[in-house]
Amino acid sequence: MKKNYHLYLGKAGHLTVMSEFLTRGWNVAIPEVDIGDDIFVVQDDSGTLRRVQVKTSTSIAGQKSYKGQFNVPISQLRNNSNVPVHYVFIVRHNNSWNVPLIIRQDYLLDLWENNKIGSVNRGQLNLHFTYAVEKVKCSKIDLSKYIADFSDFPIIDE
Amino acid sequence: MEAIKINVNKQIDGYNFSIAPSLRQLLKSWFPDAHPANNIFVAYDTKSDFELYYGKLESYIYPALLGLDSKNDLHKKIDEILFIDSHTGNVMHKYKLTA
Numbered sequence: 001m002k003k004n005y006h007l008y009l010g011k012a013g014h015l016t017v018m019s020e021f022l023t024r025g026w027n028v029a030i031p032e033v034d035i036g037d038d039i040f041v042v043q044d045d046s047g048t049l050r051r052v053q054v055k056t057s058t059s060i061a062g063q064k065s066y067k068g069q070f071n072v073p074i075s076q077l078r079n080n081s082n083v084p085v086h087y088v089f090i091v092r093h094n095n096s097w098n099v100p101l102i103i104r105q106d107y108l109l110d111l112w113e114n115n116k117i118g119s120v121n122r123g124q125l126n127l128h129f130t131y132a133v134e135k136v137k138c139s140k141i142d143l144s145k146y147i148a149d150f151s152d153f154p155i156i157d158e
Numbered sequence: 159m160e161a162i163k164i165n166v167n168k169q170i171d172g173y174n175f176s177i178a179p180s181l182r183q184l185l186k187s188w189f190p191d192a193h194p195a196n197n198i199f200v201a202y203d204t205k206s207d208f209e210l211y212y213g214k215l216e217s218y219i220y221p222a223l224l225g226l227d228s229k230n231d232l233h234k235k236i237d238e239i240l241f242i243d244s245h246t247g248n249v250m251h252k253y254k255l256t257a
Contacts, residue, residue, distance in 0.1 A: 079244070080174060080197070080244055082169075082174045082197055084196070084197075106176060106178065106179055106196065106197075109178070114180050
């Protein structure tokens, strides 16, 4: 595999997610200075801004499922500002991107603090998602309701 | 002693008060008419102006954040509300509930 392939995969994931938001009628921008947010997603007419962090992974194949591994900095997760971050997790599996899992920061923090999702190592929350047909689990917690959960990004068609 | 936790994040321009989604759900189960908010942002200058005339902001923030009216029975469920610094985990302020 190409050296620094993860950087290529990460950027490809960003662009894939940006494309999805554009398709839904939301404008997108990449901050000129990297301060932790990957994408700004904006509703043009109202100026509503959402911050999006894209997390990409290659897949680890199982018999009837596959896994994706992600890291989220704890400090970022705890920094709950008035504009929460939406985490978009996507996995490159069988030469295509899977359907994204979209979890808002306060929900992910709650899942970690109260449901003990993932494990912490060196200030990073390590998440191992197991994907089966229309199901996603992490630390035995069912996360299927977050599959393609674009409820904070409704389609804008006018 | 039962307590609930309100997260306080000190931002560059003010305080952001928030509660966990699981607490929102719990409040809705206790008080079906409650409308808990995700977060309330208060700029530093607004906070200091407010506190000059009315006293500690936290006493006014929690009913709005928890979405409860003034005649709520929260004191029957919990004893106190803790305002926690979300970065350090330290208790910044305690509010005791009385009947």
